[in-house]
Amino acid sequence: MGVFVLVLVVVLALLGAVHRYVWQRLVRDVTAPGGPARRIGTVLVVVLPLLSLAALVSARAGAPFWVQRAVAWPGFLWLALLLYVVLALAVGEAVRPLLRAWLARRAAAAPRAVPEPSPALVPAHEPGPAAAEPEGPGAETGRVADAAGVSRRLFVSRAVGGAAAPVAAPPVGYGTYGVLRGPRVKRVTVPLAKVPRAAHGYRIAVVSDIHLGPILGRAHTQRIVDAVNSAQPDLIAVVGDLVDGTVENLGSAAEPLARLRARHGSFFVTGNHEYFSGADAWVDHVRDLGLRPLRNERVEIAAGFDLAGVDDVAGESEGRGPDFVRALGDRDRARAAVLLAHQPIVVHDAVRHGVDLQLSGHTHGGQLWPGNYLAELANPTVAGLERYGDTQLYVSRGAGAWGPPVRVGAPSDITIVEIASKQA
Known part of the structure; x- marks a missing residue:
């Protein structure tokens, strides 16, 4: 609970700072003081983060x-x-002085009288034309110059702020x-030296990070089941983060998983989000749906390799973390081993336990660019196939989305891993 409270405080501080910046650039700098646009903008900048916080907690x-x-x-x-609005505004910060300088040069090259802007158009933090100014020779010229400066600042603020939403909306919508x-x-082909000729072309459907929850429900599960079954895999591996919620709320949303079909069955390992949602209850539920949970255990697959699965590291808080010795310690290392983690x-x-291929998820491929760069800091591989010693690691981007039901630069996937025997 203490960690949760600390994270909540950090999130609140970050949301507050970001929304204050957005309010300054998209509301204060571009709307008239006391006008309806400013009032509406201010209300939205207060209400939207509260809704986001409510969605998170x-x-x-x-x-x-x-x-x-x-x-x-x-x-x-x-x-x-918000992420892409802030990124657009950040780019705008670099454009802003360039645009001001260009407007100033243009005005200097073609001097002419600049009408004073209406006080209603001058942002509250800018000096208004009605402010007290010295009278005398040159006073009128000074007022015109000040008005021109205010007009340029207002134009630049509206140009930069007005571009933020049109730039942010398309990637979020798509x-x-x-x-x-x-x-x-x-589809990905993975050569494994130890698998026999009989296993050449063996297909494993890797499904991760479905994230059933308040947004993604039963229809989402059915789409995934249809896609997997249409590929006609030999074995199905659901590698964690199936849900964001309890069996009571989401049990029916997971029911289409009972219609998964593969000749060697469907297997499941826990992800970190299962431990936020009642892992034991979900393990029992997926077993009832026909999937076999692998909780630090392995099975021999008739095609000629071992399939092992370990609990997620988040389970360590409940005394059910990954146990590689139990899952892999006494096996015949002459046989290939495929690990679900x-x-x-x-x-x-x-690598230390001689696994030939590990199948994982968790990263979402970053989900929202540039989140992939953050994901790289915490994961050895963010997406795709890489080799670590004698072990190959394949990481799926996942079939769903956590939090925002949005993916930018990291499309969701179901991967058919086709094993290639070097003896074939």
Whole structure:
């Protein structure tokens, strides 16, 4: 609870600072004092972060599920839009002095009388034309010059601020469409030296980070099931972060998983979000739906390799973290081993225990650019296939989205990993 409170305080401080900056640039600098536009803008800058905060904490706070759903769409979508509005404004900060200088040079090259702006158009923090000024020779020229400066500042503020929303909206809109449309199926071939000829071409459907919750529900699950079944895999691996909520609220949303079809079955390992949502209850529920949970254990696959799964590292807080010795310690290392582990960070343990291929998710590929650069700081691989010693690691971008139902620069995917035998 202490960590949660600390994170909440940091989030509140960050939201407050960012929204104050947005209010300054998009409301104060471009609207008339006391006007309806300023009043509406100020209200929105107060209400939208409150909705975002409610979307972030409502589940943890035990709010009714209908409340979670009511705040999730506006709250989370605003967070995505806010990110790109702030990025656009940051670029605008560099453009602002250049635009002012260009306007000043243009005015100097073609001097002419500049009409004084109406006081209603002058932002409150700018000196208005009605301010007391010295009278005498040159006073009128000074007032005209001041008015020209105010007009330029107002024009630049409106130009930069007015461009922020048109720049931010398209990626957020298209990114939302991509999530709601459902993940695309991609295919990756992974050569494994130890698998026999009989396993050549064996296909594993890797599904991660579905994130059923207040926004993504039963229809999202059905789209994923349809996509997986259409690929006709030999085995299905659901590698964590299935849900963001309790079985009571989301059990029915997960029910289409019972229709997954593969000749060697469907398997499941926990992700960190299961431990926020009641991991044991979800393990029991997915077992009832026909998926086999692998909780620090392994099975022998008839095609000629071992399939192991470990609990997520978040389970350590409940005494159920990954146990590689239990899952892999006494196996025959002459056989290839494929490991299901939600987070890529355990790949170094996989290397020590002779795993040939680790299948993971967790990163979402960054989900919202430039989040991929932050994800690189915390994960050895953010997306795709990489080698660590004798172990290959494949990281899926995931089939859903956490928080904002938006992906920018990191499209969702279901991956068909096709094993290639070097003996073939």
